[in-house]
Amino acid sequence: MMEPIVQYKNVHKSFGDTHVLKGINLDINPGEKIAIIGPSGSGKTTIIRLLMTLEEPTDGDIYVAGKNLWKIEKNGKKMPANERHLASVRKDIGMVFQHFNLFPHKTILDNCAMPLIKVKKMKKSEAREMSKQMLDRVGLGDKYDAYPSNLSGGQKQRVAMARALVMRPKIMLFDEVTSALDPELVGEVLEVIRDLAENASMAMVLVTHEMDFALEIADRVLFLDEGIIAESGTADEVINKSDNPRLQNFLKRFRA
Template identity: 65%
Template structure:
């Protein structure tokens, strides 16, 4: 578990979801969700397929729009903006500015196949943040060293393993210096032998306590080791939340007990198996 959670009674949330509902046609995947994420806090979202975990992240990244409710990032509305004393739907300029505070790493790497690893990491720095190329190259090199890929800067994605590609994707998101990072099932597309190297990188980043993280994961031991707070979602609501010890060692709700029972490994300390056998949200 992270030891860097700075949350106290005086903290203001970095991210706030208020009464967020999201529907796709007749199907409601989030039901009046309330959630606060504090500066430096590491939150893990666990739950069965279709429980709303990925939708929580996609709303924050503006990949989906809420049906109702509000989201704030550092005290500023995400989907709404003030105009003449009223809140109106945000324009693209407002969305882009607030979204720049958020980084996300997806299940799939989404690297540019025709660009070197170095250029994959610097592209947004140069063309979005308008940082001079020399400075962007320096920042990229520091970040690639941080994820253990400093010797692969001139390689292309096709020359890397799946785990290395995901580490590039992590470096590309981190180099933008976001206030909060979202990790959406980042190991689900990897071969089992490559999972550890990616999780170790994320653990290293989390241990430095620099930024808030929302981790959507089916790796239960990873969630236990990294998160300050675990949230179990099911049916579009947060059914239960607490510290890793509370959630894994003393689950209160029958739904969480059933969920965890599918992959308890029977060890005496109550640790879960490393990966949910089924039900990872795609």
């Protein structure tokens, strides 16, 4: 039995009066590729934002490699995690955002190299070398010195992936990474993700509206509905064998 690398235990999240997540229980195994689907507002994005420490859960615990992410245990008492604790846990997690969030004042090479130099204390030359290799891998070997504003949306998103990948996370989170792209640019981004899904050993969690793609690459599909995981299983189990009417309804709207 493999130890899960991430565990959600009865996790709740509210924004003001809005109860977004209502008790999430989820184990993510090392290397596992998970796709989260569901209607908008169902809490898909919130699930991964909690793991990236961008939002704090209202209740429940999240464990990463056995360590409680949001709490420190001191003399048997649970205290809210401080910045240092969060940093020590999130070093294994990387994330790609819907709106890329590249640093506009840095070249794409520096976008990738800066975190290596500052966070991993790598030598400048080494960081740049690694970054170049990663940019080559996502097909941007000719753009090292370009600024983000000179790239297409698809190129920006590939840089964002290179920037996250070069940090060598054990878990990569993808937050609707193609929703802000023009349709003709979606393919090049999915191509990179497919390559990762097939060849990389890290766990991946995709929040996505690219239904067919998600089903194709995911080991496990979660259907999130009104703040709970309503269905969970292989793509085949969830899509073809489930008789959950809300899931059927959701899929029908997608196919239409």
